[in-house]
Each structure stands twice: as C-alpha cells, then as structure tokens.
Amino acid sequence: MKVSSALTARKSVRAFTSQTVDKPLVQELLRLAGHAPSGVNTQPWEVAVVTGESKIRLQQAIEGEARKGTPNSLEYKYYPDEWVEPFKSRRKACGLAMFSTLNITREDKERQREQWMANYRAFDAPVMLLFFVEDILETGSYLDYGMFIQSIMLAALELGLTTCPQAALAEYPNVVREQLNYSTSKTLICGMALGYEDKDALVNSYRTDRLPVEEYTRFFE
Numbered sequence: 001m002k003v004s005s006a007l008t009a010r011k012s013v014r015a016f017t018s019q020t021v022d023k024p025l026v027q028e029l030l031r032l033a034g035h036a037p038s039g040v041n042t043q044p045w046e047v048a049v050v051t052g053e054s055k056i057r058l059q060q061a062i063e064g065e066a067r068k069g070t071p072n073s074l075e076y077k078y079y080p081d082e083w084v085e086p087f088k089s090r091r092k093a094c095g096l097a098m099f100s101t102l103n104i105t106r107e108d109k110e111r112q113r114e115q116w117m118a119n120y121r122a123f124d125a126p127v128m129l130l131f132f133v134e135d136i137l138e139t140g141s142y143l144d145y146g147m148f149i150q151s152i153m154l155a156a157l158e159l160g161l162t163t164c165p166q167a168a169l170a171e172y173p174n175v176v177r178e179q180l181n182y183s184t185s186k187t188l189i190c191g192m193a194l195g196y197e198d199k200d201a202l203v204n205s206y207r208t209d210r211l212p213v214e215e216y217t218r219f220f221e
C-alpha cells in the first residue's frame with residue numbers, strides 16, 4: 001500500500017466485526033510503529049494491549065464510572081475550556097455530521113449518550129490499546145507519541161486492520177492503572193480501538209472533511 005493511499009484512506013472506525021486479531025499481527029503492528037521518530041530517540045511509548053476477558057473487565061469498570069457520572073479526570077488538558085472560532089465551528093460540524101449519519105436528532109440526548117458510551121468499550125473492537133508515558137518526560141514526548149500513534153493507524157491499514165484513536169479511554173486513568181497494574185508515575189495519554197471494520201455499520205460511512213492546503217499554509221519565497 002502506498003503511503004499516500006494509507007494517508008487518505010485512514011479514517012476513524014467506530015464499529016467492528018467480532019473477528020479477533022491474532023497476537024502476532026498486533027506485535028507486528030507495534031514493531032512497525034516503533035520505527036516512528038522521537039526526540040533523541042527517547043521512544044517514550046508504553047502500550048497495553050487489552051483483549052478477551054481482560055478487555056471485558058476493564059471496559060465494564062470504565063463504562064461503569066462514566067455511567068455513574070464520575071467526572072472525567074484526563075491527566076492533561078486536551079481541549080480549551082472556551083472554544084473560539086474557527087475551532088468551535090469545526091468541532092460542532094464534526095459532532096453534527098456523525099449524528100446525522102446515524103440519524104440521531106439534536107434532541108435525542110439518549111442516543112447521543114449511548115453513542116458516546118460506546119467509546120468506553122473501544123466501540124466493541126476486539127482490541128483496546130492504551131498508551132502510557134512516564135511522568136518525568138515532558139511535552140515533547142507528546143509530539144513523539146503522536147507520530148507513534150499515527151504510525152500504528154497507517155500500518156494497520158496495510159495489515160487489513162482499522163482503528164479509532166480515543167482520548168475518551170484516558171478519562172478514568174486510575175481505574176485503568178489499577179486494573180492493569182501500571183504505576184501512578186505513568187500518565188495515560190489516550191487509547192485506541194483496533195480490529196476489522198464492520199463495513200455494514202452506518203457509523204463507518206461517515207467521513208470528515210479537510211481544509212484546503214491554502215487555508216493553513218503560507219509560502220515564503
């Protein structure tokens with residue numbers, strides 16, 4: 001698969017078939033992604049691959065917290081408290097387009113909530129990946145991590161797999177660390193759903209648009 005094809009074909013997949021992913025395939029995927037660059041070759045990534053019974057136990061715990069209304073305790077600030085333009089409109093368009101694909105109306109808070117809850121089960125994908133970073137590292141490692149995560153998503157396509165990166169999976173970091181026995185010195189950055197795309201699922205027909213290059217680029221010659 002050409003890199004350009006992978007870049008344009010990658011999309012967030014939010015419904016998966018029940019087909020499991022063989023462990024050697026996950027290992028190969030992470031080996032390939034491990035070629036991502038990082039400042040002074042720090043390679044700050046630490047990945048938990050959660051499947052089977054472990055996944056069921058973990059997702060029940062996370063979804064349980066969310067349903068109880070436990071406040072989100074993401075350990076770093078992903079989004080601003082106050083959204084301003086043009087980001088405000090882009091964020092709104094993203095949510096509205098997904099609900100409209102699913103025929104969920106603006107008023108139907110119950111279905112919107114259930115769609116959101118699926119996040120905590122990694123959209124029922126057979127594999128949930130969780131990404132940790134040592135606290136002694138700094139903001140730069142988040143740059144490195146982004147490259148690693150995108151590398152996973154691109155390499156996955158060549159292996160016939162699909163993904164959805166998920167900040168939602170890092171909303172209850174203490175529950176995750178406790179269940180998987182990770183030290184409190186490691187921040188849970190985000191997670192990812194990994195598996196085979198359910199091509200019949202409506203939610204997967206939704207595609208986001210992109211800005212034209214001219215809107216975010218200035219050439220100085």
Ligand SMILES: Cc1cc2nc3c(=O)[nH]c(=O)nc-3n(C[C@H](O)[C@H](O)[C@H](O)COP(=O)(O)O)c2cc1C
Pocket residue numbers: 010011012013014094119164165166167168169190207208
């Ligand atoms: C770091 C990161 C975290 C994300 N977290 C979530 C999430 O929690 N739930 C979700 O449904 N999508 C999540 N997304 C997916 C974005 O909504 C998606 O990438 C964006 O709308 C563009 O669509 P595309 O991935 O299909 O191109 C996340 C994406 C990134 C890069």
